[in-house]
Amino acid sequence: MxxxxxxxxxxxxxxxxxxxxxxxxxxxxxxxxxxxxxxxxxxxxxxxxxxTDKKDLLHQVLNQHFTTFQAGIEAKIAQKNSCTEKLEAIVFASLDSYAKNRVLARILLLEVRSSLSYFESGAYVMVKKYAGTILDIICQGIKTKELRPDIDPFLLQKVILGAIEHTCLKQVIFDKKIDVNAASSGIINIVFNGVKHHGCH
Amino acid sequence: MxxxxxxxxxxxxxxxxxxxxxxxxxxxxxxxxxxxxxxxxxxxxxxxxxxTDKKDLLHQVLNQHFTTFQAGIEAKIAQKNSCTEKLEAIVFASLDSYAKNRVLARILLLEVRSSLSYFESGAYVMVKKYAGTILDIICQGIKTKELRPDIDPFLLQKVILGAIEHTCLKQVIFDKKIDVNAASSGIINIVFNGVKHHGCH
DNA sequence: ATACAAAGGTGAGTAAAACTTACTTACAAA
DNA sequence: TTTGTAAGTAAGTTTTACTCACCTTTGTAT
Incomplete structure (x- = not known):
């Protein structure tokens, strides 16, 4: 990079x-x-x-990586119409970015969280914008009845973000390959359809 | 503590x-x-x-906190019979622990990940055991048909862990209260039933 | 009782790394 | 040419994790 x-x-x-x-x-x-x-x-x-200090350098480098990441995401979701397709695209694109850009992934998932200064940095503003995009799509999906009306949008946002991050955490730490397709469709399958087995339809 | x-x-x-x-x-x-x-x-x-060094101190303190955490979890799931009830209990107990013990939460969610030495520490062994417990319950649930047979147990484990962690991340960082009941039942509802809206049953 | 080993604890010192500051060079505008 | 500003340097200083040689207490075998 x-x-x-x-x-x-x-x-x-x-x-x-x-x-x-x-x-x-x-x-x-x-x-x-x-x-x-x-x-x-x-x-x-x-x-x-x-x-200003070494951490500011870290945050500015993250900001730079995240900016291209964010641009890629927005380009991809612009092509999709339905809320579910958009969320699918975000999950896939996020995993794909972490798979392809380990520096971004390592900084974001492992390094920045430990110091409060990150949460006052410009990089964090970007990350909040990304999280906000997901939230907006969820709210939209609830309105259009694509998503169940009784779910808490904030919570769903966090479940999706947590799922994305935790799914590639080990691979990022130990520098292993990420099967983006499998992980992406697996997460979507779990979150969209649920894991309970019942004789529905 | x-x-x-x-x-x-x-x-x-x-x-x-x-x-x-x-x-x-x-x-x-x-x-x-x-x-x-x-x-x-x-x-x-x-x-x-x-x-051996400052980080070893961090890891031993985490280990100590996590040991009581783990004991509490195991006591709670022992009382439950079904796989879904057990998973519910784990989600609730985990969130509750993070809510009540911010030092544990902060060390586990924010501090340890940044250095590789953690993954060679005794504390990490404990955490792996905890994650293993979840995985076992999932596999059990698939066998007993409580959970859908087509889901990847490893992925579901990561989704649950990620959901738990991300749900209380912001509150841990900014020292806000966690609504354990709402978060817990919300996560369970999403993961068990899925978020897609359809005219099923 | 006494010797003595081992564990608990001290305090001064070291090395490395983050950060500072006083200075120099390049270069564009007036 | 002068002058002002941004880019860059080099030699500190300070902080902080970590070391090491030495004391002190305690328990135990002779």
């Missing part, structure tokens, strides 16, 4: 790219500012010209 | 209690070994007599 297309002074871009590159093989804690500077080919001090 | 009942030299107990106490108001990163020692009334060096 290179980000040369994005705006900003060359030093800043080099730092973000270097950090992103290092995150492919190491976790946040074990990446030192010295190593980031060395990889970027700049001095350590420059990091603090563009980022 | 005091742990004086647990085995170990007084210094070790004091350190774990102090750390646990500090985790109620601060996150792992911002708790310094100096502060832990001061709160415990021991010297910094003693920490490293009983813990």
């Amino acid at each position: 290179n980000t040369s297309a994005i705006k900003g002074p060359p030093g800043k871009i080099k730092i973000m790219d270097a950090f992103s590159f290092l995150m492919e093989t190491k976790d946040f804690q074990s990446i030192t500012t010295a190593k980031i500077a060395e990889t970027a080919g700049v001095t350590e001090g420059l990091i603090y010209k563009y980022f | 005091n742990t004086s009942a647990i085995k170990g030299p007084p210094g070790k107990i004091k350190i774990m209690d102090a750390f646990s106490f500090l985790m109620e108001t601060k996150d792992f990163q911002s708790i310094t070994t100096a502060k832990i020692a001061e709160t415990a009334g021991v010297t910094e060096g003693l920490i490293y007599k009983y813990f």
Whole structure:
């Protein structure tokens, strides 16, 4: 993932790219500012010209990855008409993104949550927007009677988000492949149809 | 949460209690070994007599909290007969534990995931056992036809775990109350019955 | 009783890494 | 040319996790 297309002074871009590159093989804690500077080919001090601290760098890199992620999602759901199709598309696209971009997945699922500053960052604003998109579709689906009227939209949103994240958690941690198709259709099947066995229809 | 009942030299107990106490108001990163020692009334060096590093302390404290958590869960599901009742009990008990023990919740949901060493810790072994319990119940439920035979038990396990965790994530982060009853019955309703609206039965 | 090993505990010190700050260079506008 | 600003540097400082050599207490076998 290179980000040369994005705006900003060359030093800043080099730092973000270097950090992103290092995150492919190491976790946040074990990446030192010295190593980031060395990889970027700049001095350590420059990091603090563009980022308030190391965590701000993490958040800005996440923001950058998430922006392309979000754009992809919105493009895909725009093609779908029904609420169920849209939700299917979101589940699939989310899993697919985590499968294809492990840096995004690792930052989002493993790294950021541990510090409160994340929840004041621009990256978190993006993530909230993504979550909001899901909520909107659910509410829409309830209105159009595609979804049961007695379900709590907020709760369904959380179940879907939790299912997506937990489904690929282990694979992200241990760097294993994700079977996006199987996971995606499996989640949708469970959440849409339920798991109880009864002689219905 | 005091742990004086647990085995170990007084210094070790004091350190774990102090750390646990500090985790109620601060996150792992911002708790310094100096502060832990001061709160415990021991010297910094003693920490490293009983813990290989700061993270090991985190993992042992989690292990301790999780042990009581796990015991509570097992006691509750033992009273239930059907698979669905057992799963209901697990969802409720898990949410209830996170609601009542924020240190447990914060460590488990926010802190440990960021470092690989957790996945080699004893605490992770406990968590895997807990996840295994859920999986067993699901498999049982499929055998007894309580649950649909075409669902992937591993995936259902992850959906349930993800739903539980994501449902209380925001409240854990921002220290808000969790409506355990509403969340629990809501999750069960969604996962058991599905969210699609159709003229069935 | 005494020796003595082992466990519990101390405190000063070290190394590494995040962050600061005073400075220099490039470069565009007036 | 001067001047102002953004980009970048290099050499600190400080914080903090972790170490290590040393004391102190306790229990136990001779």
